[in-house]
Amino acid sequence: MKGFVFSEFRPDEGKPPFQRLLDMFMELLQYTSGDASEALNWLTQLDRQYGLTNDDYGIGDFIEDLKNNGYLEEQPLDGRFRITAKTEQGIRQRSLDEIFGKLKKTKSGNHRTxxxxxxxxxxxxxxxxxxxxxxxxxxxxxxxxxxxxxxxxxxxxxxxxxxxxxxxxxxxQTSTVLMIDISHSMILYGEDRITPAKKVAMALSELITTRYPKDTLDIVVFGNDAWQITMKDLPYLEVGPYHTNTVAGLELAMDILRRRKNQNKQIFMITDGKPTCLKIGGKYYKNSFGIDSKIL
Structure with a gap:
């Protein structure tokens, strides 16, 4: 019986140069939290190391094509590049394809009962x-x-x-609140947990908005406190010097759902671990060590 066979990775040579570089650029944007200039800098370094381009098509040509195709805008004041709404939607769609497979949009997109x-x-x-x-x-x-x-x-x-x-x-119809942990532990000890979390969040949001357009989707991020963000903010999401106040996130999520008139309501939470923070009055009670029954 034939098992798994491992071989050297060979990129799809059939793709045009722009499409191959665009795939890498979209992936890098998720690691730079939507910073286009930093992603292009990383792509340039990869090109120098691995020879991604040639004399006929270089990084400069790729940047011009990004601007011409509506993926990139150049800021007039500082000359920095900024991604467009088209790029944001493309990142969400690629996350959807990567995590859930090649899903097709449905005509009505409602939930069966x-x-x-x-x-x-x-x-x-x-x-x-x-x-x-x-x-x-x-x-x-x-x-x-x-x-x-x-x-x-x-x-x-x-x-x-x-x-x-x-x-x-x-x-x-269903009302959904998506909670995302942006506490410091999401990048603790050099382990990048926030990028996979963003990928899942973007894939889930794209799935709900495209396949179930009659549903409602709200997004909540939580650290020491919790607050709402929009779907277009997901690619730019970064962790902060926060603890994990899961209670604040759940309270905000439930408050949002109470205002929704749908009877079907659900909360998805993306986190890497246990709660470590609780707000009591105007002060924060924090404990990152062990299981604290006061927080739980």
Whole structure:
């Protein structure tokens, strides 16, 4: 039986130079928290070390193509580069593809339930036709059978009481709050946990907004305190000199969900460990050592 075979990594030579460099640039942006100038600097260093470009197409050409294609803007005051909304959306989409696979956008994007009701997902169960039911849900085979039973084969006629329709699965909406830990432990001891956390957050937000557009999504970050951010802020997210006040994050998340009118509500939390901080009155109680029952 043939097992795993490891070989030297060979990049996709079939891609145009711009596309190959764009893939690397998008990946580097997640490590630089959206700092385009720093990402380009890293890309230049990689080019010098590994020969990513050639005489026909260099880093300068790549930067010009980024600007021409709407991925990059140059600030007039200091000359620094800044990524655009197109790049931000591209980063989220790439995170979605990387984590969840090649997912396609759906037409309606609502959540299935085990309840019957108005929807566009037919199921095998049928019931009698009622005024107002959609004609496209009629079970013609069952309706003709009922007509033959009720009126005989010699005089074929169809009445309302003969009609059967397929039940449809009701689809519902969900309100989601995504919590992200930005405490110092997310980069402690040289271990980068915030970049994978951002990737998951961007993938999840892109999945919800594209596949379930009728849902609501709110994003909360928490350290010593908790506050809301927008989806476009995710690529720029950085950790701070904070402890982990999970209670503050949960309180804000639940407060947001209380204001949502959907009955289906959920909280996703991305964190690397235990709570280490609690705000009591106007002061912070902190303990990074062991399990503190006061915080928990």
């Amino acid at each position: 085990n309840k019957t009701g108005q929807g566009d997902e037919l199921n095998p169960e049928t019931r009698s036709y009622e005024f107002g039911d959609a004609l496209e849900t009629i079970d013609f085979t069952g309706s003709i059978r009922n007509s033959l039973i009720n009126h005989g084969i010699d005089q074929l006629s169809m009445h309302q009481e003969d009609l059967e329709i397929y039940e449809t699965d009701f689809k519902t």
